[in-house]
Amino acid sequence: MANLATDFVGIKSPNPFWLASAPPTDKEYNVRRAFEAGWGGVVWKTLGLDPHIVNVNGPRYGAVWGADRRLLGLNNIELITDRPLDVNLREIKAVKRDYPDRAMVVSLMVPCEEDAWKTILPLVEDTGADGIELNFGCPHGMSERGMGSAVGQVPEYIEMVARWCKQHTRMPVIVKLTPNITDIRYPARAAKAGGADAVSLINTVSSITSVNLDTMSPEPMIDGKGSHGGYCGPAVKPIALNMVAEIARDAETAGLPISGIGGVTTWRDAAEFLALGAGNVQVCTAAMTYGFKVVQEMISGLSEWMDEKGYTSVAEVSGRAVPNVTDWQYLNLNYVAKARIDQDSCIKCGRCFAACEDTSHQAISMSPDRVFEVIDEECVACNLCVNVCPVEGCITMEPLAAGEIDKRTGRPVDPNYANWTTHPNNPGAVKAAE
Amino acid sequence: MSNTPLTPGVVAGRLSPEEYDRNFGDAYPPLDEHEALVAADRCYFCHDAPCIAACPTEIDIPLFIRQIQTGMPQAAGRTIFDQNILGGMCARVCPTETLCEGACVREAAEGKPVKIGQLQRFATDTVMAKDAHPFRRAPATGRVIAVVGAGPAGLACAHRLAMHGHDVVVMDGRDKPGGLNEYGIATYKTPGGFAQAEVEWLLRIGGITVKTGVRLGRELALAELREDHDAVFLGIGLAGVNALRAEGEAHDHVHDAVDFIADLRQATDKRRIAVGRRVVVIGGGMTAVDAAVQAKLLGAEHVTMVYRRTRERMGASAHEQLHAVSKGVQIITGAAPVRILGDGAVTGVEFAYTAEGKQGLTTAGESFVVPADQVFKAIGQKLEAAPGGLDLDGAKIAVTGPGRTSLAGVWAGGDCAIGGDDLTVTAVKEGRDAAEDIHATLMGAATVAAQ
Numbered sequence: 001m002a003n004l005a006t007d008f009v010g011i012k013s014p015n016p017f018w019l020a021s022a023p024p025t026d027k028e029y030n031v032r033r034a035f036e037a038g039w040g041g042v043v044w045k046t047l048g049l050d051p052h053i054v055n056v057n058g059p060r061y062g063a064v065w066g067a068d069r070r071l072l073g074l075n076n077i078e079l080i081t082d083r084p085l086d087v088n089l090r091e092i093k094a095v096k097r098d099y100p101d102r103a104m105v106v107s108l109m110v111p112c113e114e115d116a117w118k119t120i121l122p123l124v125e126d127t128g129a130d131g132i133e134l135n136f137g138c139p140h141g142m143s144e145r146g147m148g149s150a151v152g153q154v155p156e157y158i159e160m161v162a163r164w165c166k167q168h169t170r171m172p173v174i175v176k177l178t179p180n181i182t183d184i185r186y187p188a189r190a191a192k193a194g195g196a197d198a199v200s201l202i203n204t205v206s207s208i209t210s211v212n213l214d215t216m217s218p219e220p221m222i223d224g225k226g227s228h229g230g231y232c233g234p235a236v237k238p239i240a241l242n243m244v245a246e247i248a249r250d251a252e253t254a255g256l257p258i259s260g261i262g263g264v265t266t267w268r269d270a271a272e273f274l275a276l277g278a279g280n281v282q283v284c285t286a287a288m289t290y291g292f293k294v295v296q297e298m299i300s301g302l303s304e305w306m307d308e309k310g311y312t313s314v315a316e317v318s319g320r321a322v323p324n325v326t327d328w329q330y331l332n333l334n335y336v337a338k339a340r341i342d343q344d345s346c347i348k349c350g351r352c353f354a355a356c357e358d359t360s361h362q363a364i365s366m367s368p369d370r371v372f373e374v375i376d377e378e379c380v381a382c383n384l385c386v387n388v389c390p391v392e393g394c395i396t397m398e399p400l401a402a403g404e405i406d407k408r409t410g411r412p413v414d415p416n417y418a419n420w421t422t423h424p425n426n427p428g429a430v431k432a433a434e
Numbered sequence: 435m436s437n438t439p440l441t442p443g444v445v446a447g448r449l450s451p452e453e454y455d456r457n458f459g460d461a462y463p464p465l466d467e468h469e470a471l472v473a474a475d476r477c478y479f480c481h482d483a484p485c486i487a488a489c490p491t492e493i494d495i496p497l498f499i500r501q502i503q504t505g506m507p508q509a510a511g512r513t514i515f516d517q518n519i520l521g522g523m524c525a526r527v528c529p530t531e532t533l534c535e536g537a538c539v540r541e542a543a544e545g546k547p548v549k550i551g552q553l554q555r556f557a558t559d560t561v562m563a564k565d566a567h568p569f570r571r572a573p574a575t576g577r578v579i580a581v582v583g584a585g586p587a588g589l590a591c592a593h594r595l596a597m598h599g600h601d602v603v604v605m606d607g608r609d610k611p612g613g614l615n616e617y618g619i620a621t622y623k624t625p626g627g628f629a630q631a632e633v634e635w636l637l638r639i640g641g642i643t644v645k646t647g648v649r650l651g652r653e654l655a656l657a658e659l660r661e662d663h664d665a666v667f668l669g670i671g672l673a674g675v676n677a678l679r680a681e682g683e684a685h686d687h688v689h690d691a692v693d694f695i696a697d698l699r700q701a702t703d704k705r706r707i708a709v710g711r712r713v714v715v716i717g718g719g720m721t722a723v724d725a726a727v728q729a730k731l732l733g734a735e736h737v738t739m740v741y742r743r744t745r746e747r748m749g750a751s752a753h754e755q756l757h758a759v760s761k762g763v764q765i766i767t768g769a770a771p772v773r774i775l776g777d778g779a780v781t782g783v784e785f786a787y788t789a790e791g792k793q794g795l796t797t798a799g800e801s802f803v804v805p806a807d808q809v810f811k812a813i814g815q816k817l818e819a820a821p822g823g824l825d826l827d828g829a830k831i832a833v834t835g836p837g838r839t840s841l842a843g844v845w846a847g848g849d850c851a852i853g854g855d856d857l858t859v860t861a862v863k864e865g866r867d868a869a870e871d872i873h874a875t876l877m878g879a880a881t882v883a884a885q
Contacts, residue, residue, distance in 0.1 A: 067475040347539040350481030370484065390478050391543065 002306035004299060006040070006314045008279045009172040009197040009257050011130040013040035013103035016270065016302075016314050017295050020261055020282035021045050021107035021133060021176070024292075026081055028091035035095070037292035038299060041103025043200075043282060046080035046135045047088050049110050049120060053079045053142075059220035062209035064235060071289045073235035075209040077220060077227055079141045080109050085123070093127040104128070105174065109135040109147050112157055114164050121169040131171045134161060134196075136187070137178035137203020139230045149203070152178035155190035162194025174259060177201040177243075179236075184243040188253045199247065200259035200282060202240045204230025233285035237263030241276055245325045248277025265294075267301025274314060275321035329421050334414040336406045337381040337397040339363070339374045345394040346372060352385035352395060360384050376407040439711065439735040443779075444687050444808050446708040448733025454704045457731035461622040462526075462552065470556040473549040474503040480539055485550060488537035490863045491518035495534055495550055498557055511561030512568050514554055519593045519866070520586050522562055522632050523615050524859045525555035526624050529720075531753040533859070562631070567638035572599035574641075577876050580605065580663040582650050585613020586858045587669030587848025589636055590865030591872075596641040598873045603663070604642055607649035613671055614849075615858065617696040620724035621704075622731070649819075656821035660843055665872045668831065668839070668846040669865055674818035678716065678811050682774030691715060691725035691812035698728055707732055710808025714783050715739045715763075716771050717812030719749030720856070725810045726763045737763045738804050742770040742788050742795060749856070772801055774809060782806050817850055827852040837868035845872055 004015040018041035019025050019034050026045040034042060055078055064073035081088055096104045106129045110116035124132060135142075136152030143150040151157045158175060165173045175191035177184060179202040191199050206228050208218045218226025240262025247253050260278030264270050265286040273281045286294050311317050341352070341364075348370040356364040363378035364385060374385075381397055389395045400406060402415035420426050437448045449457070465473060477499040485495040493514050501510035514521035530536070530551035538547030561568055577600045581588045584606035592602040610616050615629040637644065648654050650670060659666045675690045677683070687710065701707050709732040715722050718741030726739045739758065741748055745767045748755065755765060769785040776782070782805040786797035817829055825832040825840035830852045837845040847864030848854050854861060 068472055069475075347543040348480075348484065349478045349539040350483075351478060354481035366482075 002303045002311060003313055004040075004303055004306075006280050008103070008259065009131065009174070011041070011103045011105065011172060012101070013280070014101060015040035015295075015299050016274070016280035017298050018042060018103060018105070018259070018280060018282045019287060020284040021105075021135065022284040022288075023076075023078060024284060024287050026083070028095055031091075031095050032098075034287075034292050034295075035099045035102050038295045039102070039292065040280075041105065041130075043105040043107050043133050044088070044092055044129075046107040046109045046138070047085060047120070047124070048080050048108075048147075049116060050085050052082055052084050055079055055082045056222050058222040062219040062229060064209055064233075071285070072233060073207075073209065073231055074233040074285050074288065075207050075220075075229040075231045076204070077140050077229040080107075080135070080138070085120075089123055089127050092124075092129055096128045096130075103130050105131045105133050107133045107135050107176070109138070109142060112146060112151060112161060117161065117164045118168050121165065121171075125169055125171055129171065131174060131197075132165065132169065133174040133176050133200060134165065135176050135203070136161075137176045137201075139178060139180050139204055139206040140228060149178040149180050149206075152176075152187055152203070153181050155186045158187050158190040159194035162191050162196040166195040172197040174198045174200050176203055176261075178203045179239055179243055179262075180206050184246050185250045185253065188247045188250070188256065192253055192256050196256075198257035198259060198279075199253075200261055201247070202236065202243055202262045204232045205236055205239065207231035232263065233289075234263045234265050234269075237265075237269060241272060244273060244278055245276040245322065248319060248322045249325050264298075265289075267298045267305065270298055270302055271305060271317065272321075274317045275319070276325065277319045277322050279318050280314070330419050332417045332419060333423060334416060334418050336400045336404075336413050338376050338379050338400065339381060339383075339385050339395055340398045341372055341374060341385075341395050342393070343371065345391050347391055347394075348372070349390060351388045351390065355384050355388045378408065380408065437733075439733045442711055442807070444708045444710045447705045448709065449705075451705065453733070458621045458625060458704050460625050464559060465549070465552050465556045467556075470502055470507070470553060473553055474499045476540060477503070477548045478539060484537035484539065485534040485548075488533045489517075490533070490857065490860045491521075491524070491866070492863075493517045493521065493534075493554070495554075499548065499550070499553055502553060502557055507557045507560040508564070508568075510553075510557035514558055515561065515568060517866075518859065518862050519590055519636055520615070520632065520858065520862045521554060522558040523586070523624065523629065524862065525551050525558055526628070527615075527619055528857070528859050529751045529753065532751050562635050567635065569593075569597055569639055571596055571639060571641055574601070575599040575877065577601065577664040578603065578662075579665045579667065579872060580659045581667045581669065582606075582654065582659070583613060583669035583671055583848065583850070584608075584611030584633070584644060584646070585669055585671050585848060585861060586615055587671075587854075587861035587865035587868075588613065588667065589633065590862040591667045591669060591845075591847065591869040592642050592865075593636050593639055594866050594869035595872060596639045598869070598877075600641070600664075600873070600876070602642045603645065605645045605648045605650075605654060607647065607652075607673075609646055611644050611646060613669075617699055618692060618721070619699070620695065620728055621698050622728075650821060651819040656823065656841075656844070660841070664843070664876055666844045667837070667865070667868055667872065668821075668844065668850060669848040669861070670817075670846075670850045672815035672817055672849045674816040675811070676814045676816055678771060678774075678813065680771045680773055682776060682780070683811075685774055685776040685780040685809075686778055687780050687807060688774055688809045688811070691717065691721050691810040692815065694810055695721065695724050695728065698732075704732065709734050710806065711735045712804075712806050713737045713808045713810065714804050714806040715810045715812055716783070717741065717810075717814070718743065718747070718767070719812060719814070720754060721815075722810075722812035723750040723754045723758045723763075725812055727758050727761045729808070729810070730761045730763055734808075738766060738806075739763055740766045740769050740771070740783070740785055740804065742768070743790065744768060766804075769802070770795070770797060772797075775803065780806055780809050783809060815849070820850075830854070836871040837864055838871065 021043040060078040062075040138148030142148035175196040260273030261282040498510040498513040534550045535547035541547040612629040713729040715726040786801040837847040845868040848861035
């Protein structure tokens with residue numbers, strides 16, 4: 001069986017699955033249950049300075065569902081821990097003492113003043129925690145007070161605070177990034193410049209999940225009003241994957257350890273984050289939806305997959321897909337594929353036809369007895385039919401071999417790689433190497 | 435009463451009151467809201483959906499299921515009723531496994547179709563529970579149309595005509611309107627007086643007068659109806675039953691299954707309906723199944739259904755056959771009745787094995803006897819007392835297009851007309867389409883097109 005043990009910036013854990021800083025890691029009771037269930041580590045819910053903050057006393061979460069009410073996205077307006085600092089510190093110490101093999105990272109958020117950080121860091125260090133994560137991501141509530149994403153949106157602040165932390169503690173410093181920014185590379189570069197050991201991302205996305213059409217208030221609604229919250233869960237995974245990849249392939253931040261966060265629900269999601277450069281993953285919504293036991297599927301799935309592929313360590317997986325993430329302009333324009341419909345597995349729902357006929361390229365024909373076939377002369381291989389087909393594997397995109405005629409253009413498939421940078425339609429095209 | 439399923443002869447009260455209530459309650463209880471949402475989530479919203487094509491009334495099924503999905507069951511109901519005003523009854527009695535659900539792509543994908551019938555019931559029940567009829571009449575046209583027969587075809591026709599602003603007089607020979615919906619369907623498929631409630635709800639469109647206890651050929655004459663009305667629609671069903679043409683048919687406790695089913699439907703207290711200890715049902719259609727299953731539900735110890743051809747040829751769907759078997763009915767196929775045995779009261783039925791060959795069905799000679807103290811004949815119904823002057827096609831009224839008969843101004847639909855297939859939903863379609871044709875004819879095509 002593959003060894004899932006990880007060493008992330010010197011923090012060891014038996015597997016790469018950590019619980020993210022969030023409601024599931026707010027208390028000793030929860031964290032002990034998590035460790036008993038098999039989680040490799042936790043990032044304790046964000047601590048602040050006393051007096052502790054208060055939360056709303058109405059709903060804290062809103063949701064988006066898919067078919068059969070499967071939770072696809074969760075939004076929260078909960079703030080950082082609402083318990084006294086000393087209670088949290090005491091509990092962190094007790095849990096770490098009892099679970100020395102698990103990663104114990106403590107999330108922190110205090111005002112942007114050096115003294116505030118100087119005050120809290122030794123207190124955390126005293127618990128025996130393995131590291132700290134700077135919460136520069138929370139998009140709601142705390143940001144109005146100049147913390148959370150208010151810091152994360154200003155690279156200079158990130159760099160400054162990261163530097164303070166590195167000066168005032170021996171613990172590894174992970175900077176948690178907000179996605180509520182135009183280009184994720186800037187805060188990542190700032191974190192690195194400040195000396196941070198790693199970044200973790202993404203924090204939640206600013207969001208309103210729904211509107212109550214009776215009361216005309218956003219959900220979750222507190223006494224008739226709603227406030228934007230932070231969106232997470234499977235729905236944000238694509239956003240997170242891209243941001244992780246952006247940092248992993250940026251020349252300035254390449255090699256900076258990344259803890260991947262954002263909609264990790266299964267072993268496969270975790271493997272994808274790893275492949276795009278993460279050294280481990282953090283999970284919250286999946287645990288909040290299904291309970292701590294989900295980690296068992298993640299551990300066994302990842303392990304099984306690694307065995308199948310012959311990977312012996314998580315580090316071996318980490319970053320393997322990064323070289324294949326590129327800019328659009330470098331995509332091979334001579335690569336030609338066509339949709340293929342497997343008639344044996346087709347259930348004749350016609351969704352591919354509707355999608356193609358109404359919204360795409362009229363490249364699927366429909367016979368009176370509901371046989372759906374691809375018209376190669378029209379098919380641009382857009383993949384929409386694959387995406388809307390309810391039967392996995394029924395429609396596939398098959399590349400044409402070099403030399404084969406693309407019936408759409410009437411031209412043979414060129415075996416050579418050629419991209420937009422050299423395309424004659426590109427006004428800024430550079431001439432092929434002379 | 436101290437009778438049990440083992441009590442010899444034909445007696446009532448074989449079961450406890452609780453058993454009767456359970457047996458004749460809703461066989462397929464309605465979906466609650468959660469169940470409906472879960473079921474609706476399975477619909478793929480197919481393009482040019484096969485389920486629509488499989489529905490004789492062409493209800494836009496993907497649309498109504500999506501409307502349920504998005505929390506608008508009343509809009510879903512409206513989508514259904516637009517095409518099929520008896521969508522509530524059809525949701526209960528349609529052989530969905532051979533129609534919409536049989537065509538559902540999830541039947542192909544997983545062998546488990548979307549529960550279209552039950553979702554339709556959810557939507558139509560939601561609409562019918564509201565204290566308002568969802569359709570309004572067009573301005574009055576001053577035309578009056580006679581509809582003979584208050585079954586599914588007649589009611590669908592009447593409602594559509596009323597919607598278009600015509601006045602309608604619906605006439606029926608029985609005491610209550612509803613036709614087979616009221617008299618011909620197993621009790622457990624439509625309990626709680628649903629058939630009458632549906633008729634009352636349908637009539638709330640206004641402009642429809644119902645006259646019961648009047649029959650064509652007795653109180654009514656087609657010639658007079660034509661004279662007194664702008665058009666006539668005949669939805670008179672098949673009132674006659676086929677004879678067995680087997681010796682001994684006159685013995686006591688040998689009945690037509692349709693009468694047994696009608697009596698059961700009308701009985702407020704099922705305990706008073708007598709049933710044999712050993713019951714034989716002759717026939718292989720829905721009527722035979724409804725009689726056999728209900729005989730079992732009344733407490734008969736042995737119920738045997740005997741059909742002369744193979745199982746595949748049975749009129750009852752595979753689902754219905756399975757239902758019968760699950761209730762303890764034994765099904766024998768490939769045997770035809772030779773004679774009904776008895777001395778006064780029936781004691782058994784002698785059957786001969788059959789073989790299907792080039793000469794049709796032949797009996798091979800070997801025979802057997804099924805003991806019985808009650809026999810139900812369910813070998814088909816036939817048109818009775820077709821008014822003179824109408825061309826027939828075989829044993830049914832000949833029609834062309836949307837129910838036009840050989841007489842000007844007279845339309846026909848449902849089981850009495852050629853094309854009918856003994857299904858409520860087909861009768862509704864024929865009644866509806868005849869109404870549209872009557873409307874177009876009376877108003878002139880141009881006027882209709884301009885509307």
